[in-house]
Amino acid sequence: MSTPAGTPALRLRGAEMAYGGHRLWSGLDLDVAPGEFVAVLGANGAGKSSLLKVVLGRQALRAGTVEVAGRPARRGDRRIGYVPQQKGLDPATPLRARDFVRLGLDGHRWGPLLPSRRANHRVDDVLAAVGATGYADEPVGRLSGGEQQRLRVAQSVVGDPALLLADEPLLSLDPHHAGAVTALVDACRRRTGAAVLFVTHDVNPVLPYADRVLYLAGGRFRVGTPDEVMTSRTLSSLYGSPVEVLRSGGRVLVAGAAAPAEHPHAHEEVR
């Protein structure tokens, strides 16, 4: 992308987000370098999705600033690639897999959808990169959830974004597909140098790839490498109650107040 070298793909300074009267997080400083993979973890309602909305320009910060590749975040910034949650596409969708991916390249342009050799080349490259060449000409609505999610990753990178936002892209995928889709996002950022902000409540698929973790909980946050953040001590102090991080066979289990990384907030309010 045409951004000066050294400009972070995402920069947050003193960022504060509130929902209603409730403060979700504040004082958030974060620089995400090009090519860096940052996993955003935390309980439901901790403000993970709000963070993405802020970066997408769909929600304003209460305080602080947010910049995408050197410019203030705004709606419809095409230097951002966006992978949403998996939702089944209608079997009657009038697109093949390759057309679905192409929308990420020029779907925003006015005019009819006409065959384009240039778009085709680009789409073919990306389809090969995500291993979807085999079903490139299949109706997209008849593919499985895992296959569709691969195509969503392809759609998000085909426009060569500076920043890739993934919003719970593993939801409703089985562990095998969840691992494959995460590996795909990782391979894409290595190939293109796009930074990745990967929001998930499922820790394990992303830990092997994450350079850093942003963990949101109870109005506070921690940023650091997975080894720094995913410890019993750090998470206990973050939640303000005993949390145990268990490691077994390369998998991480967060137990205690956060078990299984769901609704620790509700626990706190009940007490």
Next chain:
Amino acid sequence: MTGSALAAVTWSDVFDFSDYGALLALVQNSLWAGALLGLVGGLVGVVVVARDLPFAVHGTAELSFAGGAGALLLGVDVVAGSLVGSVLAAVLFGVLGNRAREHNSAIGVLMPFGLGLGVLFLALYEGRAANKFGLLTGQIVAVDDPQLVSLAVIATVVLVALLVLWRPLLFASLDPEVAEARGVPVRLLSPVFMLLLGLSVAMSVQVVGALLVLALLVTPAAAALRVSASPYLVPVLSVVFAVVSVVGGTLLALGSSVPISPYVTTVSFLIYLGCRLVARLRRPPARAGAGAARAVGAA
């Protein structure tokens, strides 16, 4: 009803092609109107199916019928009346949300109200009975020159707008969140498309009648989507199916005492059945079963 009374209705009462040449000259306007309608309906239908809006089409048609019936009663232009009704409906539905699921119950509430209003207007109207019936079930020789011109103007507006909006509209229809992130004005496109839909419905009501608008705005696109998922081929097939249905239905209706709509809907339905059959032959049940198993595995 006795058997002999039924037998009295013979084939020759339904079909009589003896003066076909002379009839053809009389309905030239209707054929042109039908072709225009097929072109518009086929294209609009693709987006209607992609946005899951068939129910909204039906609701819009009933309110368009009420508008037309009101115009008939007041003695003003029927096309203008049905336009007012369908545009009003389309704007109401458009304001209610982006996707059909979000406002189906609102349509379900407005639709019978529109139909009731229309029936009331027709009951109060004391003119020719054929005019009354035509709004519901379609009419064939009624398209005069000024009416053809007004249909052509509406068709041009809808076609030009669709060509300009096509790609972002398709994007916004199947993945509104991603489209919005890519800078597509999703929230603007929804009411604009509903307006185009309203115009198309008002056109269709003139020819096939309010009850059967779906046969032109949904069936051809649904049939096309059975045999292809190519974004280039589906709109073309849908338009061809719609034009064949209207023009073919009109030509069949010429030699008949029955209104035009059963012919149009039958041709349209037969095309749909044919497409299902083709899809079945190309995609044998084993393949479909494998697809279902994959879908379950991913869930």
